[in-house]
Amino acid sequence: MSSSLLALFAQQPGRPAGTPWDRPELLYATLAIAGALLAGGFAIYLVDRWRKAGALPTDGGVAELTGFRGMLARGEITEDEYNRLRSKVASRVKAPAAAGGTAGGETTSPVAADGTAPPPPVPGPLPDDYFDDPPQPPTPPAQPN
Secondary structure, X not given: OHHHHHXXXXXXXXXXXXXXXXXXXXXXXXXXXXXXHHHHHHHHHHHHHHHHHHOOOOOOOHHHHHHHHXXXXXXXXXXXXXXXXHHXXXXXXHHHHHHHOOHHHXXXXXXXXXXXXXXXXXXXXXXXXXXXOOOOOOOOOOOOO
């Protein structure tokens, strides 16, 4: 038995026959598959980025201001902090509007160009307030020492 194995190994001088360098079509096919996978992954990345860019909220800071008003009502921030935050949001919203906004200070409405209103939001499986924190009683302001 060992003599037959020795004879097998003795028949292959130097490089074994059938290495990738002897058959470059295997290398080309492997490189083509790897390139196709990389191109497909890059295409998926670009489509995902494009899809997420379209899903960004364009409410103009309305939700942000609503959240700040709620924080003010609960006593989490002071009136001065609220005014400062409101001015920051207003300047951020006004900057893009000034660059590409409507002329003459016109406001845009949710009515489309053809005169139809947008469809109402589709309700989800959870109630609207499902992710809201429970209401907290306002904390009294700290007394100066």
